[in-house]
Amino acid sequence: MQVWKDYQEKNNDRFLNELLALLRIPSVSAKAENKSDMVTCAKSIEKRLLEAGVDKVEIYPTEGHPIVYGEKIIDPSKPTVLVYGHYDVQPAEPLELWKSGPFDPVIVDGKIFARGSCDDKGQMYMHVKALETMIQTNTLTNNIKFCIEGEEEVGSPNLGKFVAQHKELLKADVVLISDTALISLDTPSIDIGVRGLSYIEICITGPNRDLHSGVYGGAVANPITILAKMIASCHDENNHITIPGFYEDVLAASEEERKLMAGAPYNEKEFEDDLGVKALWGEKGFTTNERTGIRPTLELNGIWGGYQGEGAKTVLPSKATAKISARLVPNQSSEKITALLLSYFKKIAPPGVTVDAFEHHGGEPYMTPIDSVGYRAAAKAMETTFGKAPIPVRGGGSIPICALFEKELGVKIVFMGFGLDSDNLHSPNEKFNIENFYKGIETIPYFHQYFTEMSQ
């Protein structure tokens, strides 16, 4: 609508500056040292929601970080959209690889560089500014609720309880989430599924102290060697995961879906060049897009043990630790796979070591039906602003709370994401293109308009 366009053209610079202010708050949910920053960030969002025109906003404390709830109810008989987003971000490490401060946003070549610029402060904030656009132009046709949490990056440990205890408050006809990516601005896409997650940590202890590797080398199990052998045992030569039962519940994608996926634009050479690798690597029998979308995976997220400093130290270490996570596909259960992983690593350890294994967090895989009102409204909105229909794709990431919302609220989730795979999510130099930020603010009002129309 022209009124939206006019309003946004006049205000986009301010929208951007407001986002930059939000990005300056180091809201790292994983770190205890940032606890007060989390509160600061929640209060900042509360303020921005009020400025945008919500009727009501409240910060709900949890056992972890607070949840910000806001709502604009124009008429209880109209359709209601619940927008979910998160204001917490991943840790910024390794800091030395950032070209600018992770919490000191800079704009280079039309891109906003900062931790959280895309995941998810930038994408979440598009919804706040879309609401403002509709309110200021008197064009809001439905009710909008916001549920913005601060623990997505650590597995949303307290959101489940909150949702279960506030079903009436959160009641909606659809949940709308912008926390995924487009193929490109030229090739819009909508994620129809996200993978689930099981995230564990295992610590191998050999001798009760670090030993001299000459005096003791050869006598006792080296925990790094044992950990390496345990990790190596998880994949066979075709990169299939060998943990017994891992694939048991996998609901395979249909041949039709695989055909559709194969039709999406993809250039392997460009993909390799972007990542700087000479060859890709993964489960035999599946394409790259299939491996990141419809297949479960097991990735090492971190490892450490022994001497990691300058020079050489001839130590046989006492401990070695790894962070390991699996991405899950429909019909796999996060709880079941987590239990499987924990028991696997404990079981295969040789008698010379002890294994401490525990769960970090998990989330169920999720699929959204493409014939739902929500999906159709999102597809039409994107077609309106991009000039072409979006391609349905499967995202490789995880949004653990999808299954939770569907279970507690009985509604479907729609993923309307405006990031790009090249946005360096969870990596140094995370960025969000300003053009994508504005495109989101432009598209979201259409979603609400079409959702209202299609619901009637």
Add this chain to the structure above:
Amino acid sequence: MQVWKDYQEKNNDRFLNELLALLRIPSVSAKAENKSDMVTCAKSIEKRLLEAGVDKVEIYPTEGHPIVYGEKIIDPSKPTVLVYGHYDVQPAEPLELWKSGPFDPVIVDGKIFARGSCDDKGQMYMHVKALETMIQTNTLTNNIKFCIEGEEEVGSPNLGKFVAQHKELLKADVVLISDTALISLDTPSIDIGVRGLSYIEICITGPNRDLHSGVYGGAVANPITILAKMIASCHDENNHITIPGFYEDVLAASEEERKLMAGAPYNEKEFEDDLGVKALWGEKGFTTNERTGIRPTLELNGIWGGYQGEGAKTVLPSKATAKISARLVPNQSSEKITALLLSYFKKIAPPGVTVDAFEHHGGEPYMTPIDSVGYRAAAKAMETTFGKAPIPVRGGGSIPICALFEKELGVKIVFMGFGLDSDNLHSPNEKFNIENFYKGIETIPYFHQYFTEMSQ
């Protein structure tokens, strides 16, 4: 001799305090930040040698850390003993496991806890105090030279050049080193061999940046997984090293030596309990003492990659790195094994990653003949002060400069060590028993006396 005993009884407290002062200098050769501490430590040893009564002392700068040379020449026609030791120490990390500051020595239950207390400041300083004893009691019967370097823990990169350029200065009839351990004060022993060393570092690079493990998991090689597979490939199910050619040059110990070794006191249960492990682990077909003495080994000294902080980060890291070292036995060449390791890890890497591999340092294995004058003098000295003859054993550690001294000076090395395997060398809470320190000071003068007598 009673005069020695009397002198030492009167002065032992002072000897101990002098050692504690030396231990307060954080002379970590591996770390650039300790460069000035290395100079401080060298100057302190210079001062102590002069106080002990050497005629001449000089600090020789090198491209790395300085070498301290001192000498007491009573008569050029008398036998000359060259004492080698080192004033540098291993890094103290992990600091959180120390019960007291690594450079703030404390005495608990008759044990001196500090980095370098045993390896090698404490053992080196016994020779300084033995010299003082002989000079002050007018009982010195031979010439003594000291060569105390500051780079033993980083592979003595500059000692070779120094020795080659100062053959006349260092000329001696035997090299005496106290940098090894006794079985116990009840069971004295002398090392007749030390293992060689090859120490390398390998860094695996996958994608050119850290990636989101959901978006990219399954698409590209994870460098931690690849590194784990590479490490796991180095040992088979019997813990034999599988790297082609690794055992090629190994000169097997004789059946006679293996029988002698089997006769040394050893209690597997006590050994396990001391290390806190339920089972030992190592190369099949060899006893624990054989595995740490006469067999080559390959140990992981350190590993790191990806997220190692608090909580969970779903990252697929760009890099993973490991520090790896092999201990070598007679007839293996450090240079050859290092080249073998470097080429092995480069060769087995899959095409999706790149491998940077480089050498930290190495040293040749060394064996000393038990029929030499030096060995016989050491054995008789220990028999005099311990009341029983020492058992010849093979040490698992490495003293890289042995082969160098033999080659450049044409003399044999004698290892007369007074540490214990339980001294936590290279580990947190390194210690040296005061009793062992005093026993060394008591025994060393006998070595010089017997060496002079036997040489005539």
